[in-house]
Each structure stands twice: as structure tokens, then as C-alpha cells.
Amino acid sequence: MATRRVAALTGAVLLLGIAGAARATERLGIGRPATEAEIAAWNIDIDRDGRKLPPGSGSVAQGRAVFEAHCASCHGSRGEGGIGDRLVGGQGTLATAKPIKTVGSFWPYAPTLFDYIRRAMPLNAPQSLSADEVYAVSAYLLHLNGLVSDETILDAKSLASIRMPNRDGFVPDPRPDVRP
Amino acid sequence: MSDDAPKKSPARRRFLAQGAAAAAGILAGGGAPGRSRAEAAAPPGIPDWMKEPGADVGSQTYGQPSRFESGLIRNVPKGLKQYTSASSRTPLQDLDGILTPNGLFYERHHGGIPDIDPAQHRLLVHGLVETPLVLTLDDIRRFPSESRIHFLECSGNPGFEAIKAGRTASDLVGLVSCAEWTGVRLATVLREAGLKPDARWVVAEGADAAAMTRSLPIAKCLDDALLVYSQNGERLRPQQGYPLRVLLPGFEGNMSVKWLRRLNVTAEPAFSREETAKYTDLMPDGTARQFTFVMEAKSIITRPSGTQRIAPGFHEITGLAWTGRGKISGVQVSVDSGRTWQDAALQEPVLTRALTRFRLPWTWDGQPTTIASRAIDETGYVQPGFADLTAVRGLNSFYHNNAVVPWRIAASGEVANGYA
Structure with a gap:
């Protein structure tokens, strides 16, 4: 009798335990569902292959004007750097004692240029450039780095198709790598 | 801030200054003519702040540090090209315990x-x-x-x-x-x-x-x-x-x-x-x-440390250790320029992925030397020296430098960066 009662009790405890675990993964009903329109309005993430690049286009010539107006005061009129990072040159320097990391020498994916300029530049007025302007200034920077001709007009498809020189330059984290 | 608050150094630094006379000089001002406030408050005198009630309860609705601690501030680099994208540092050498205010x-x-x-x-x-x-x-x-x-x-x-x-x-x-x-x-x-x-x-x-x-x-x-x-x-x-x-x-x-x-x-x-x-x-x-996420084990002696000045005699060496891989299992300290290392005491609690305070009592004989600490974490990883680190990674990787920091102590007691 006593044994059976203990067994029943154990069963009940087990059931409670499982129910508790289930509750832990159950939804709590906090927050509200987001609409497609809300997500579209906020989501500006561009992935490395450029599938999420928005409509629009811009030329190297238009980009030169945008760059002069909004970027050159920090990055220099030819992207040589100043208050802001140097953006041009440095190809072939990464394995030297004085590597120069720029859009042209270091950045692995061209769509990242669009993503970053749109979200964070210019420093004093981020998210103020139109998609056309961001395409244009991306085209100008890639042209300054010798990666596209001065006739180039970039859009989602053509920006995504550019192969950056340092695309294969990144390796996974091997640490711990240092033994005293 | 009142006019007679110290202009620069945190008051704490006075413990490291040579002698109470220097401290009295720093804190003087506003006292009775001919006799500094510090002298008036030392035995057998009774300090002014015991002779009248202090500030009212609630006189600061969000409490601030003593006005004598006005030098305890963030370390903001001077002369940067811009401060929109930049950093300021915690004054680790002037803090105790493991929590940052x-x-x-x-x-x-x-x-x-x-x-x-x-x-x-x-x-x-x-x-x-x-x-x-x-x-x-x-x-x-x-x-x-x-x-x-x-x-x-x-x-x-x-x-x-x-x-x-x-x-x-x-x-x-x-x-x-x-x-x-x-x-x-x-x-x-x-x-x-x-x-x-x-x-x-x-x-x-x-x-x-x-x-x-x-x-x-x-x-x-x-x-x-x-x-x-x-x-x-x-x-x-x-x-x-x-x-x-x-x-x-x-x-x-x-x-x-x-x-x-x-x-x-x-x-x-x-x-x-x-x-x-x-x-x-x-x-x-x-x-x-790419995707080098974990911050590896690291430590630094915060006292005595660079720009401080010590006198021969007893000092508690103390500092902080931490590792992104879990708990700190030990900190070793060298007081003889890296020839020998001894275990420092770890202040409890030693928490996962938290700063850990270490301490080692030490008597300085007045001879020039270099002191340093190295952290060991629960995975057995040992904090490397800068030469070991750069032998593998070179000098241009910028991020994830967790090298041992040595402090060089001169005969004068001046403490300075051992890499400088």
C-alpha cells in the first residue's frame, strides 16, 4: 500500500515537472504581432549577396557630386581620408608591415557599402541620402578604387555583381592561438 | 563644485604621495590663516565639520561623490579629430572592488x-x-x-x-x-x-x-x-x-x-x-x-600602476583579472621583472565572465624592478606576453590584444609603462 502511494506521488511530481518545463517554453502573450508594413519600414539590412538591395540607381558622375557635397569634408575629395577614414587605395598592402585598409583593399562585399552608407553616413546626417544617392556614392567610391569605370551606373543587380578584391581574405577564428 | 576642492588628482592618490606634508599642501586652502585646515583637524584639534550640523537629509536628491573626489572622472582622450565616434575609459587605477560605478x-x-x-x-x-x-x-x-x-x-x-x-x-x-x-x-x-x-x-x-x-x-x-x-x-x-x-x-x-x-x-x-x-x-x-568574439583572459595591476609613485616599504599589489571563457582560476604576479611568479589571492566571489579582484602583499626594497600580473582561466588558458602574442599575430591586428602589462618601478618610486 505504502509503496503504491509513494509511486503515485512520484508520478504526480513527475507530471508537474513536465508541465512546468512545458510552461517554460510556452508563449507568455507579451507584445503584439508586427505587421508586414512595419517590418518593411524598419528593416534596412542588406546581406552580402545584395538580394535585399532596394530599387534605384546612381552613376559615378552623380556620386562625385554627392560625395563632394556630403562626404569630402571628412574623407577628402578623392577619398584620401581626413577626419574620417581613408576610403581609397591600399590594394596589395594587406600583407605588408604598413597595411592600408580601405573600401577597395579590404571590404569583402560591395553590398555592405550600400548598407553602411545608408544607415550611418554622413556622420552628421545619417539616413538622409536617397537610395539613388547611396547607389551613386557607392559607384563613385568603387570607381575611385579602380573597381568600376567612370561610365558605371549602379543598381541592385550591378552592385551585387561586383567582386571585391579582398572577398576571400577572411578566415575563421582559430583562437586560442598563443601559448606563453 | 566649491572653489577650494582639489583641482586635479583624486584624493585617493594622496595615499601614494610621499608623506602627509604633501597631502596637507594639496588639501590646504580655506583654513585659518597660518594654520592649514588639515593641521587644525589633526589631533588634538577638533575638525570644523564636527562643530556644526552637516548638510540636510535630501540636500542631494541624486547623491554625488564627495567634492574632494572631483578628479575621479572618465579618461577622455584629448585632441581627437572628432568625438562622435570615439571612446572614453574607466579610471581603473582609482577604483576598488569589481563593480564600475x-x-x-x-x-x-x-x-x-x-x-x-x-x-x-x-x-x-x-x-x-x-x-x-x-x-x-x-x-x-x-x-x-x-x-x-x-x-x-x-x-x-x-x-x-x-x-x-x-x-x-x-x-x-x-x-x-x-x-x-x-x-x-x-x-x-x-x-x-x-x-x-x-x-x-x-x-x-x-x-x-x-x-x-x-x-x-x-x-x-x-x-x-x-x-x-x-x-x-x-x-x-x-x-x-x-x-x-x-x-x-x-x-x-x-x-x-x-x-x-x-x-x-x-x-x-x-x-x-x-x-x-x-x-x-x-x-x-x-x-x-572574422567573427573573433571571445575576449581572452587578461589582467592588470591597478595599484601600483603607471604615473603613481611609491615609497620603499609595504604595499598591497592589487588589480583586476577577467576572461570571456568563464571564471578566472588564478592570477600570478611577478615582482622581479618576470623571473619568478607567485600566486595572488583572489577576492570572493569569483564570478563567471566578471572582473575578479586580486591582491598580493609586497614590500618594496627601493631597488628598480618591474611588476606584472598574468591571468589563468578555468580552461587552463594563460594570459600571454606581448612578444608571444605578436609572434603569432603581428602588429597590425589591432583588436584582441590581451598581453601582460608590466609596470616599471624606478629607484625614485615612479611607476611607468614597462613597454614604453
Whole structure:
């Protein structure tokens, strides 16, 4: 009798335990569902292959004007750097004692240029450039780095198709790598 | 601040100054003519502050440090080209214990500090989830909460070349701080939205002028990651991400996205600028390591440390150790320029991915020497010397420099950077 009662009790405890675990993964009903329109309005993430690049286009010539107006005061009129990072040159320097990391020498994916300029530049007025302007200034920077001709007009498809020189330059984290 | 408050050095530094006379000189001013205030308060005198009531209860509705501690401030670099994307450091050498006061927590912002109205702030959770969610701050505080003590460290602390230039402990590794964080497990919020089977990364975006974006690996998100709204008991400060931030314990600070407004659950990383052009470690062969998340074991002696001055005799050597891989298991200290190492005592509690305070009693004989500490963590990893580190990684990787910091002590008692 006593044994059976203990067994029943154990069963009940087990059931409670499982129910508790289930509750832990159950939804709590906090927050509200987001609409497609809300997500579209906020989501500006561009992935490395450029599938999420928005409509629009811009030329190297238009980009030169945008760059002069909004970027050159920090990055220099030819992207040589100043208050802001140097953006041009440095190809072939990464394995030297004085590597120069720029859009042209270091950045692995061209769509990242669009993503970053749109979200964070210019420093004093981020998210103020139109998609056309961001395409244009991306085209100008890639042209300054010798990666596209001065006739180039970039859009989602053509920006995504550019192969950056340092695309294969990144390796996974091997640490711990240092033994005293 | 009153006019007779000390202009520069924290009062604490006076313990390191040579003799009480120097201290009396610093603190003098405003006292009776011909007799300094310090002399008047020393036995057998009775100090002025015992002869009349002090300030009323509630005279400061948010308490401030003593006016004599006005020198205890963030270490803000001078002469930067701009301060919108920059950093300031915690004055580690002037703090005790393991918790960093909120006002002295290190800063690293990429687009300045936003002034966010929490009533208008929202968190959007979307991407590879069953139910995309919009959450208010009130919503987020309804989730089951958790408080944990963890360090946070910028991955460039310091850069590889900068290790020779820093003068103080703060200059060298002041981009680390430690706090008690309160929030909800990120896993709880992700489960509320319901993860789809191919969810591998969570792209976090800040509501700052950089719209800071980092990709967080899903394993960390489901492990010990927090969405934090409070720090050391009070709401986050604007500099630390008010009203909501990510905290990835032990990972490089940049990933703990501040001012969090969006979590996009994805199958692949975003490969954002901050995880390609920046926060990657350039090796001598021209390749760059990517997704180097963990901050490896590190330590620094904070007292005696650079720019301080000691006298021969007894000193407690003390400092901080930490590791992104878990707990600190030991700290060894050398007082003979690295010839021998001895175990320092660890102050309890020794917590996972938190600063750990160590101490070693020491009597300085007045001979020039170099003192240093090295941390060992529970995985058996030993903090390397700078030569060991650069032998593998060269001098251009910038991030993740966790080298031993030696302090050189001159015959005069002046303490200076052993790499300088």
C-alpha cells in the first residue's frame, strides 16, 4: 500500500515537472504581432549577396557630386581620408608591415557599402541620402578604387555583381592561438 | 563644485604621495590663516565639520561623490579629430572592488549618444520567427527577469601599437568595466516570437545615429545573452544604451548593441561593416580573422600602476583579472621583472565572465624592478606576453590584444609603462 502511494506521488511530481518545463517554453502573450508594413519600414539590412538591395540607381558622375557635397569634408575629395577614414587605395598592402585598409583593399562585399552608407553616413546626417544617392556614392567610391569605370551606373543587380578584391581574405577564428 | 576642492588628482592618490606634508599642501586652502585646515583637524584639534550640523537629509536628491573626489572622472582622450565616434575609459587605477560605478563605465559610441524617450522606443523582432513582434519597454519588463554580474570590454583594449603609448592603467586597458545587469534572457524573447528551424544568427540594430549593426550567433543568443534595461540597480545610463541593450557576456563589447531597437533573425550573418571592415583581425599574411568574439583572459595591476609613485616599504599589489571563457582560476604576479611568479589571492566571489579582484602583499626594497600580473582561466588558458602574442599575430591586428602589462618601478618610486 505504502509503496503504491509513494509511486503515485512520484508520478504526480513527475507530471508537474513536465508541465512546468512545458510552461517554460510556452508563449507568455507579451507584445503584439508586427505587421508586414512595419517590418518593411524598419528593416534596412542588406546581406552580402545584395538580394535585399532596394530599387534605384546612381552613376559615378552623380556620386562625385554627392560625395563632394556630403562626404569630402571628412574623407577628402578623392577619398584620401581626413577626419574620417581613408576610403581609397591600399590594394596589395594587406600583407605588408604598413597595411592600408580601405573600401577597395579590404571590404569583402560591395553590398555592405550600400548598407553602411545608408544607415550611418554622413556622420552628421545619417539616413538622409536617397537610395539613388547611396547607389551613386557607392559607384563613385568603387570607381575611385579602380573597381568600376567612370561610365558605371549602379543598381541592385550591378552592385551585387561586383567582386571585391579582398572577398576571400577572411578566415575563421582559430583562437586560442598563443601559448606563453 | 566649491572653489577650494582639489583641482586635479583624486584624493585617493594622496595615499601614494610621499608623506602627509604633501597631502596637507594639496588639501590646504580655506583654513585659518597660518594654520592649514588639515593641521587644525589633526589631533588634538577638533575638525570644523564636527562643530556644526552637516548638510540636510535630501540636500542631494541624486547623491554625488564627495567634492574632494572631483578628479575621479572618465579618461577622455584629448585632441581627437572628432568625438562622435570615439571612446572614453574607466579610471581603473582609482577604483576598488569589481563593480564600475555607472558614471565611470567606459564609453564607445559610433554615432554619439542618442537621447531616447522610452515611451516612444520599440523593439521589433522579425525575420525567421513564427510571430514577428513589436515590444514596448513595459512589455519587456513583464518578461521573467534575471540579474548577473559581467564585465564588458571593447575589443581594442588597447590596440597593438597603443600598448607602448599608454601611461596609466586606464590608458592601457580602461575600455573594460563591470556591472550587475538586469534584464530578460534573449532566449526568452526569441522563444516568445518562436524561432524557425533555420534560424542561425540574430542581427541586432541600435537606435543610434550609426544604426549599429552586429550579427549575433544563435548559440550565444540561446545561452547566456541578456536584453538589459538596468545596470547596477538603476535604469541604464544613456551612454550604456538606455533604455535597452544587448549583453553578450564575454564577447567583444561592440556586439552588445546599445539602444537596441531591432532583432532580425536570419540564416546568415549580415556581414555588416562592423564585422568585415572593422572588428576583424588582420594577420601578417594579409588575411583577417572574422567573427573573433571571445575576449581572452587578461589582467592588470591597478595599484601600483603607471604615473603613481611609491615609497620603499609595504604595499598591497592589487588589480583586476577577467576572461570571456568563464571564471578566472588564478592570477600570478611577478615582482622581479618576470623571473619568478607567485600566486595572488583572489577576492570572493569569483564570478563567471566578471572582473575578479586580486591582491598580493609586497614590500618594496627601493631597488628598480618591474611588476606584472598574468591571468589563468578555468580552461587552463594563460594570459600571454606581448612578444608571444605578436609572434603569432603581428602588429597590425589591432583588436584582441590581451598581453601582460608590466609596470616599471624606478629607484625614485615612479611607476611607468614597462613597454614604453
